[in-house]
Structure formats: structure tokens, C-alpha cells
Amino acid sequence: MAEPRTWLLLGASGGIGAALLDRLLDRGDRVLVAERREHRWPDHERLIPVRLDLAAPDLGARVSDLIAERGLPDGLIHCAGVNHFTAAEHNDDAALTAMLDVNLRSALVITRELLPALRRRGTGTLLFVGSTFGSIGFPGYTAYCASKFGLRGFVEALRRELADTGLRVRYVAPRATRTAMNEARVEALNHALGNHMDSPEAVAARLLRALDGAAASTFLGWPEKLFVRLNALLPFLVDKALRKQLPTIQRFLKPGATP
Numbered sequence: 001m002a003e004p005r006t007w008l009l010l011g012a013s014g015g016i017g018a019a020l021l022d023r024l025l026d027r028g029d030r031v032l033v034a035e036r037r038e039h040r041w042p043d044h045e046r047l048i049p050v051r052l053d054l055a056a057p058d059l060g061a062r063v064s065d066l067i068a069e070r071g072l073p074d075g076l077i078h079c080a081g082v083n084h085f086t087a088a089e090h091n092d093d094a095a096l097t098a099m100l101d102v103n104l105r106s107a108l109v110i111t112r113e114l115l116p117a118l119r120r121r122g123t124g125t126l127l128f129v130g131s132t133f134g135s136i137g138f139p140g141y142t143a144y145c146a147s148k149f150g151l152r153g154f155v156e157a158l159r160r161e162l163a164d165t166g167l168r169v170r171y172v173a174p175r176a177t178r179t180a181m182n183e184a185r186v187e188a189l190n191h192a193l194g195n196h197m198d199s200p201e202a203v204a205a206r207l208l209r210a211l212d213g214a215a216a217s218t219f220l221g222w223p224e225k226l227f228v229r230l231n232a233l234l235p236f237l238v239d240k241a242l243r244k245q246l247p248t249i250q251r252f253l254k255p256g257a258t259p
Contacts, residue, residue: 011080015179175221
């Protein structure tokens with residue numbers, strides 16, 4: 001069994017992050033859980049809440065202070081995310097800013113603050129949770145796709161930049177997952193389209209494997225993994241498939257649409 005490690009975990013208050021937190025604690029790891037506001041966490045001696053607002057303008061300085069106070073973690077698990085299902089013309093400024101700050105900017109800033117000390121130590125793992133929609137542009141998720149495409153590009157470039165170091169960079173892209181982030185009409189849309197949805201526990205188990213495994217990138221779900229490859233090689237085929245689904249998607253996109 002591997003030695004217990006210390007993780008900085010983002011997005012642990014619900015869904016995939018909460019399920020992963022349980023597994024990390026169960027295997028003996030120490031977890032610094034980031035919280036924007038005070039949260040009721042399980043009572044556990046190896047769970048350490050730390051105040052961190054991923055959308056804060058001074059996020060870098062806050063992370064620097066956190067390292068000075070708590071020490072350098074063995075790795076980062078970026079599991080935080082914001083999602084909105086809406087037509088492109090309804091992406092308001094506040095929602096766009098929040099989505100880009102949490103889904104993308106925070107990953108870049110926190111990594112920047114951790115890297116100097118991680119490079120000096122020579123070991124560490126940086127795991128980022130993306131999405132199938134970080135590889136396939138999907139109607140109704142224009143802003144979310146933009147943030148997740150950006151995250152995937154950042155992780156790919158970072159992995160190549162650190163290829164001559166002892167640092168490990170991992171990317172995991174879940175498909176649709178049953179979390180509170182999905183509003184009722186999103187659940188209904190997935191049902192109408194026949195999209196499979198994984199449980200947070202199933203995704204968390206794969207994340208744990210990715211932390212210790214050799215694969216640089218992991219895409220979850222079938223046929224989603226196939227469509228990711230098709231979209232990269234033959235995007236017109238995915239265009240045709242989504243064009244057939246568009247009337248159903250548009251029905252749920254209409255203002256006031258109900259499940």
C-alpha cells in the first residue's frame with residue numbers, strides 16, 4: 001500500500017468531490033478541502049478545511065498563504081466546476097465570469113503557485129477533472145465547453161512542459177454524472193436523449209485509480225469515449241449526430257421549459 005499523502009482537494013462539498021473525499025480519507029490520506037464559505041464537513045482528524053475562494057481576484061496570494069501556513073501538499077485534485085445549460089445568447093456576464101474563473105482560471109493560478117516548490121521537491125501529482133464536453137462541443141453548453149476545452153488544453157501543455165521532471169499530470173473526463181449541479185431539465189434532457197449518467201461514487205473510484213495509475217488522460221463512459229475520438233478525427237460525423245438531436249435539445253433550451 002502506498003504511503004499516506006496530503007492532497008489539496010477543490011470541489012469537495014458535493015457530487016464527485018465529496019465521493020472522492022470519502023475514499024481518500026478511507027485509505028489514510030490527509031486532505032485539505034477548499035471551501036469558499038464555512039461548510040459542515042465530516043468529523044475526521046485528517047480532514048482540514050481551508051478557506052479558498054476560487055473566483056477571488058487575489059486567488060494566487062491566498063494559495064501562497066495557504067502553502068506557507070499548511071505546508072506543500074503532495075498534490076492537487078481540481079474537482080471544482082460550475083455549469084449552466086443555456087443558449088449562447090443567454091450567457092450573462094456574471095455567469096460567464098464565474099464559470100471561467102472556477103473551471104479554468106483557478107486551475108492555472110493554483111498550479112502556478114504550487115509549481116516552484118513542487119519542482120524543487122521533484123515529486124507531486126496534479127489531477128484535473130475535465131469533461132466529455134471538454135472534447136465535444138455540445139449545444140446549450142457553449143460557455144461550459146469553452147472552459148473545459150481550455151482546461152484540457154492547459155493540462156496537455158502542462159504535462160508536456162513538465163515531461164522532464166518527476167511531477168505527474170493527470171486528466172480525467174467524466175461523462176454526464178448525477179450531481180446537484182444538474183438542474184431538473186438537464187436530467188430530463190439526458191433521459192430524452194438516452195444519455196447514460198454515472199454515479200459520483202463510480203467517477204470517484206476512477207479518479208482514485210488515475211491518481212496512482214500511469215495513464216495521462218482517462219475518458220469515462222461508452223459510447224462517449226468513441227465520440228471523443230470521432231470528434232477529433234471525423235468531426236462531421238458528430239455534427240450529423242448532434243444535428244438530429246438538436247430539436248430535442250432546443251425544446252429544453254427554451255425559456256421556461258419544464259422537464
